[in-house]
Amino acid sequence: MSKPDSKLDKYAQRDRLGLWGTGDNEVVGSLSGFTRLLDKRYSKGLAFTHEERQQLGIHGMLPYVVREPSEQVEHCRALLARLDQDLDKYMYLISLSERNERLFYNVLSSDIAYMMPLVYTPTVGLACQRYSLIHQNAKGMFISIKDKGHIYDVLKNWPETDVRAIVVTDGERILGLGDLGANGMGIPVGKLSLYTALAGIKPSQCLPITLDVGTNTESILEDPLYIGLRERRATGDLYDEFIDEFMHACVRRFGQNCLIQFEDFANANAFRLLSKYRDSFCTFNDDIQGTASVAVAGLLASLKIKKTQLKDNTLLFLGAGEAALGIANLCLMAMKVEGLTEEEAKARIWMVDRCRYIIKIHPDTYRCFLCSRGVITRDRPKGGLTEHKLHFAQLHEPIDTLAEAVRKVRPNVLIGAAAQGGAFNQEILELMADINETPIIFALSNPTSKAECTAEEAYTYTKGRCIFASGSPFAPVTYNNKKFYPGQGNNSYIFPGVALGVLCAGMLNIPEQVFLVAAERLAELVSKDDLAKGSLYPPLSSIVSCSMAIAERIVEYAYKNGLATVRPEPVNKLAFIKAQMYDLDYPRSVPATYKM
């Protein structure tokens, strides 16, 4: 690199110093300059240098100034700061991602703890509730049940051929907000933006998909602005054949090693589809397995404070859906690794179901018609429990309420995953504090309105003694002059790193063990300082390095267990992973050899 020449103005100096490009990802091609200016993937906005503007024939299309990428980020942040509503900030950021993708990711990376709640939970929940109103640009693919028989042809319309990761939803259980139909598209879009922001998976390799099979939500069916198929949900064989065709079409179009992450499907479908596809496709369900992994990581970290093992604890769940059963299964696996038998481990895991009367309305679909809660016990009427719940049913007389369950089971760990905002009320939290010196309280449901309690309630009603984590972020809380920094037990600590590891190793399927490996790695990354501040997770500002560390462990696991297909095996796995990651620097737009 040459020395600065004081006679040149600052723009010419930057050109001369080659500060605009990294050379290795230079973009020289047949695209016209004007196309590049307007294409989110190539645009640099005001960061195009004068040299580039002249070379590309866009000179005069931009004002004179050339901005440093860091100045562009500052400018975007100033614009964001002018907006009062989070939903407006979300819309601004999404439109930025459509104009200048790299700048969008640089803005996210500039302050991940501030930006994440705007593109992810909780704001993404609001965005989904208003998706038909705020939808402006085509983002991702909508494949409707009307496309059945032609899904492969529809996928061929996607302009990128090297898709490595798909996040797919059918919109039936969007966060804890229920059936939002095609409005659920915000979720795959948001999750994949974290693939890039948190794990450096290239945006061009990511494809968000909404499978529009209708919706059963009356208010959405009646919304004149609704962007989706205005029909009731397809179910039964029709639904199953549609999903099956989709899975095979993805493999035919993008290859067997294209990762398919299931997100926010309803309970019964989520479990069924996971067990149907997990052995023959590269797939996982984030709500079951990602949530389980992050919760187990938090538990493992909390045990460092309590200096116990997982097997020394009794866990009580509120909820017996995807998250609760996923966490329970992974805890079972971890306790068995610690030496317990399956039966001994199950005796430590209790669940309070949302409903005591669940009726089978389809061979695989159960619906609740009478919502009164109760502990899952074996004496429930046969047919009232799904196979997954039955797995954790206790031999015990009926226990009807959560408070009664806390009194009788005397758990040290209380986990909320029932999307019942406020269910951990003062009585429940005080009971937990009576029973335990240091109760562990996880309020994992999303978005914030569905959290079983707030951070403030947890610390206040346990007199500052609890260890708390939540799925959506809460601000620090001061109680009795001590400041607590609640950790965000959100699957975003897990799924980007798992995806990066799976892709780098070229895994063709993802065994359950991967999620325990990821949990253990994440728990190792929690420092004494984090724990002292009351946080069970590393700070969000370090989440990219967490993803890389998780990916490294998974790549090692994959090679050790014969699951990797990428040859030759990289010697330095972390370096190999880093080399695959998205470069936040703008690529050079003109040949590197050209100098003014």
Ligand SMILES: O=C([O-])CC(=O)C(=O)O
């Ligand atoms: O999206 C999130 O924040 C976590 C998640 O998967 C869910 O709640 O469904």
Ligand SMILES: [Mg+2]
């Ligand atoms: Mg989800």
